[in-house]
Amino acid sequence: MLKTKKGEQDLSTEERIKEAAKKLFTQQGFEATKTRDIAEAAGINLALLNYYFRSKKKLFELVMKENIQLFLGVIVEHFENKNLSFEEKVAFVADHYIDMLLENPDLPSFVQQHIKTRPAPGEEAKGPAAQKIQLIRKYFIEDIEDGIKRGIYKDVHPMHVMANLMGLIIWPFTSTTMLMAKAGISNRKEFERMMHERKKLIPMWIQAMFRK
Amino acid sequence: MLKTKKGEQDLSTEERIKEAAKKLFTQQGFEATKTRDIAEAAGINLALLNYYFRSKKKLFELVMKENIQLFLGVIVEHFENKNLSFEEKVAFVADHYIDMLLENPDLPSFVQQHIKTRPAPGEEAKGPAAQKIQLIRKYFIEDIEDGIKRGIYKDVHPMHVMANLMGLIIWPFTSTTMLMAKAGISNRKEFERMMHERKKLIPMWIQAMFRK
DNA sequence: CATAAATTTAAACAAATGATTAAATGTCTT
DNA sequence: AAGACATTTAATCATTTGTTTAAATTTATG
Numbered sequence: 001m002l003k004t005k006k007g008e009q010d011l012s013t014e015e016r017i018k019e020a021a022k023k024l025f026t027q028q029g030f031e032a033t034k035t036r037d038i039a040e041a042a043g044i045n046l047a048l049l050n051y052y053f054r055s056k057k058k059l060f061e062l063v064m065k066e067n068i069q070l071f072l073g074v075i076v077e078h079f080e081n082k083n084l085s086f087e088e089k090v091a092f093v094a095d096h097y098i099d100m101l102l103e104n105p106d107l108p109s110f111v112q113q114h115i116k117t118r119p120a121p122g123e124e125a126k127g128p129a130a131q132k133i134q135l136i137r138k139y140f141i142e143d144i145e146d147g148i149k150r151g152i153y154k155d156v157h158p159m160h161v162m163a164n165l166m167g168l169i170i171w172p173f174t175s176t177t178m179l180m181a182k183a184g185i186s187n188r189k190e191f192e193r194m195m196h197e198r199k200k201l202i203p204m205w206i207q208a209m210f211r212k
Numbered sequence: 213m214l215k216t217k218k219g220e221q222d223l224s225t226e227e228r229i230k231e232a233a234k235k236l237f238t239q240q241g242f243e244a245t246k247t248r249d250i251a252e253a254a255g256i257n258l259a260l261l262n263y264y265f266r267s268k269k270k271l272f273e274l275v276m277k278e279n280i281q282l283f284l285g286v287i288v289e290h291f292e293n294k295n296l297s298f299e300e301k302v303a304f305v306a307d308h309y310i311d312m313l314l315e316n317p318d319l320p321s322f323v324q325q326h327i328k329t330r331p332a333p334g335e336e337a338k339g340p341a342a343q344k345i346q347l348i349r350k351y352f353i354e355d356i357e358d359g360i361k362r363g364i365y366k367d368v369h370p371m372h373v374m375a376n377l378m379g380l381i382i383w384p385f386t387s388t389t390m391l392m393a394k395a396g397i398s399n400r401k402e403f404e405r406m407m408h409e410r411k412k413l414i415p416m417w418i419q420a421m422f423r424k
Numbered sequence: 425c426a427t428a429a430a431t432t433t434a435a436a437c438a439a440a441t442g443a444t445t446a447a448a449t450g451t452c453t454t
Numbered sequence: 455a456a457g458a459c460a461t462t463t464a465a466t467c468a469t470t471t472g473t474t475t476a477a478a479t480t481t482a483t484g
Contacts, residue, residue, distance in 0.1 A: 174386055
């Protein structure tokens with residue numbers, strides 16, 4: 001059986017390249033991913049990468065943009081909803097975010113690895129990623145400080161709450177490679193079951209840590 | 213004023229190369245670090261890198277080994293101490309580990325990024341990193357399961373406890389670049405103060421989450 | 425069908441990169 | 455001081471890597 005010319009899936013070559021690039025960039029980072037690897041993974045001629053996307057860097061920036069939206073977009077959407085209480089937001093984020101990360105487990109390492117550019121001293125950070133993070137921070141601080149004033153939450157810096165929530169959700173994914181690879185938890189299923197458990201546990205833990 | 217021939221610090225050239233390599237590898241990873249960058253950072257002739265360490269890969273493996281020891285060694289040492297209660301271990305680890313990470317903030321991302329080799333299916337993971345992680349897991353599970361049996365701790369999978377402790381300690385460091393760079397927390401001092409606070413907070417949080 | 429446009433291919437280029445070589449310089453021992 | 459050994463240097467090599475080119479092929483259009 002021969003592969004037909006259009007072969008593989010019925011994605012356009014442009015989409016095939018982008019998907020292959022996203023997979024490799026996300027798994028291995030910019031430097032470790034070679035244009036020839038992308039071409040091979042996409043099943044296309046090397047020159048087509050430049051034909052459609054001009055350069056490796058341009059292609060990476062496209063992937064980056066989509067990953068940032070995936071990684072930060074969901075949180076922003078949930079936290080700007082004024083109709084939800086803080087604890088409802090926590091439950092929503094824990095639930096949806098863990099689902100999303102189970103399907104994109106390499107996302108956290110990728111984002112952490114590539115958002116490294118500090119804004120010039122005295123200047124504001126620009127760009128979609130910066131704006132999203134600032135928004136998340138803003139909503140978060142508003143909610144927590146409100147809870148503290150009303151005597152519901154213990155008086156801690158809101159950043160602790162934010163760091164703990166994000167850490168409890170995301171940390172297992174950034175360390176999973178390490179733990180799974182080296183500690184004999186070769187059982188992917190077991191990891192997934194644990195993460196589903198955490199959807200319900202994390203909201204309880206946040207309460208236990210920060211409610212008076 | 214001229215730099216003397218031996219110049220810079222009074223480290224041997226071999227040590228200078230290793231230190232420069234450690235800094236760059238740890239910050240940027242293997243692929244992004246070029247041998248010429250290392251040579252320039254160390255202030256040595258390019259050929260000396262190969263003269264002393266044979267190859268970039270060999271040099272990297274050396275740095276990797278030292279970083280693994282730094283990253284996992286402390287935890288193992290504390291957790292294999294049979295004279296401490298679990299909660300004393302937690303307090304010790306939180307305290308010492310945060311201090312160490314404040315001096316080596318790029319360590320977590322580095323280790324996460326480079327421990328990716330899974331053991332072959334059915335096979336055991338070997339090597340110093342694997343052994344250390346397995347040890348930590350073992351001690352951890354023993355302590356928690358003991359606490360659960362004695363009715364002191366809630367009945368949750370020990371991996372949740374381990375993931376949460378490590379996450380609360382390490383997560384701020386893997387996300388600090390992101391938060392500091394993009395969210396306007398340009399204040400390194402503020403971050404450090406927060407991390408010192410967490411030394412005392414984390415043991416309390418662990419209790420709040422897992423004690424009956 | 426014929427022609428223009430879009431897409432794909434094989435080949436090649438220039439720069440970057442890890443490594444090596446042979447000569448030069450430095451250090452140590454006797 | 456002389457010779458042996460270790461260290462350092464400048465130059466060069468062979469590959470790898472991102473990109474370009476020109477021709478071939480396919481697809482769209484009149």
